[in-house]
Amino acid sequence: MDIDRIDRNILATLQKNNRVSNIVLAELVGLSPPACLKRVKRLREEGIIIGDVSIINPELAGSTMTLIVSVEMERDRADIYQVFRRSILKAPEVTQCYQISGSYDFMLVVTVKDILAYEQFVERVLHTDLNIRKFHTSVSLRTVKFTTAIDLEK
Incomplete structure (x- = not known):
């Protein structure tokens, strides 16, 4: 490219x-x-432009909580990761998912309307996956920066 x-x-x-x-x-x-x-x-x-979207204010859409969820899998195996990735693709609450290095295997950005909706997500998605060893949730208090633009300077 x-x-x-x-x-x-x-x-x-x-x-x-x-x-x-x-x-x-x-x-x-x-x-x-x-x-x-x-x-x-x-x-x-050529796949340089991969999509065109409208970015919606989550608060106006009824989603007022953003949570960062770090997930550690039970084992380091490709098949386990693949099953987890498929389940995350089906979860509408997850707006971003990254497979990462370090202490955790995945980092999720979850957007929901309230803590009850988050608990329902946890029960439906995270607690049903027996290959998750543990997960850690952080609540976003404030959005300091949010952009979808990437720096094109070289």
């Missing part, structure tokens, strides 16, 4: 506002509209 300065400018703009029209985007990055459209299409086809 080879991207140049113009591609970086396109990506930086789209990370801020992916609803910008192609005409405006082309003007911002110094291309003709057809050339700009062609580049955006290539960035999508």
Whole structure:
């Protein structure tokens, strides 16, 4: 995946506002509209742009609690990890899941409306997985920074 300065400018703009029209985007990055459209299409086809989403305020959607859950599996085996990953993909409360190194095997970001909803998630997802040795939950008190944009400077 080879991207140049113009591609970086396109990506930086789209990370801020992916609803910008192609005409405006082309003007911002110094291309003709057809050339700009062609580049955006290539960035999508090559998997550099992997999705377009609307980011919703969780509080307005009724989810007011964010919890960080660190999970340690019973054994270090690929089949156990695969089963866990599949269960997490089905859990709508989990907004992010990372397989990590260190003391824990996975780190989850869980968003729910209240502690009762979190307890229900724990019972349904974590307590039913016999391959989990332990998990640790931290409650987020405040969001200091949240972004989906990645730094494109090189």
